Amino acid sequence: MKTTSAVLSVLLLPCALAWGAEPAQPAKKPVFRDAATHEQLALALRKAEQRDPMKKLTPVEGEDPSKVNRPMDLMEQSDIICFRGFATLVPKRAIISAPENYKKYLKLEPGARIVGWKDFYSRNRGWITTVEVSRVQAEGVEAISEDTRDQIGKSANLVVATLQGGPISVLPPVKPEEEGEDSKTDEANPTTTN
Numbered sequence: 001m002k003t004t005s006a007v008l009s010v011l012l013l014p015c016a017l018a019w020g021a022e023p024a025q026p027a028k029k030p031v032f033r034d035a036a037t038h039e040q041l042a043l044a045l046r047k048a049e050q051r052d053p054m055k056k057l058t059p060v061e062g063e064d065p066s067k068v069n070r071p072m073d074l075m076e077q078s079d080i081i082c083f084r085g086f087a088t089l090v091p092k093r094a095i096i097s098a099p100e101n102y103k104k105y106l107k108l109e110p111g112a113r114i115v116g117w118k119d120f121y122s123r124n125r126g127w128i129t130t131v132e133v134s135r136v137q138a139e140g141v142e143a144i145s146e147d148t149r150d151q152i153g154k155s156a157n158l159v160v161a162t163l164q165g166g167p168i169s170v171l172p173p174v175k176p177e178e179e180g181e182d183s184k185t186d187e188a189n190p191t192t193t194n
Helices: 002-023 040-052 101-107 117-123 146-154 175-186
Strands: 078-083 086-091 096-097 130-132 160-165
Touching: 078 101, 086 117, 096 146, 130 146
Parallel strands: 130 160
Antiparallel strands: 078 086, 096 160
16 A cells, blocks of 8 residues: 555646646736827827718719619519429520520419529429530620521420520511611711701
8 A cells, every 4th residue: 555655646746736837827918008188089080081072972963873773673584484483584595595485484364483594404304404605606796506406496396595694685686788788878968847
C-alpha cells in the first residue's frame, strides 16, 4: 500500500506543480465611461449631415423612371398550357406551333395548379416538343433554320421554343431589305398633312 501511494505521489507531483505554477490573476476592474451629453450628440449629428453626399445630388428632371414603363401583368405577358389539373406559363410567342387538337389546352382550367415549366414539361413530354433556339434567333436577328422549320411543320405535337431548356419568346425575323425599302419609300413619298 505504501508503494502504491508513493508511486501515485511521484506521478502526480509534476501535475500538481504545473497547476500551481500559474499565478492567480487578479479580477479586472470594470472601466466606466461617461455617457455622451446632448451637446456631444448634436455636434456628431451636425458633422454627419455636413458630410452627407446625398445633399450634393441634384434632383432628376422628367418622369420618375420607376413609374414609367412598368411591366404589364404576368398573365398578359404569358400563354397558358394546361393539362390534367396542372398548368404552366410560357412567354407569349414561345408556342411556335399549336395543332388544332391541342388548342383546347391553351387556356386555364378552373382549379388547375400552376407549376414551373420543367415540372410541367416532364409530365407532358408525350405531346409537347421543344425546339432549342439561340438568342439571336429569339430576337429575330437570325431566322430559324430551314430543317428546323420543316420539323416544326411536320410535328403533330405542341411545339415550344426554348433557350437553355427554358421557354423563350421568338420574334419574327427582321429582313434587312424590308427596313431599307421602308425608309426609301418614306423619303420618296413624303406625306403632307393639313
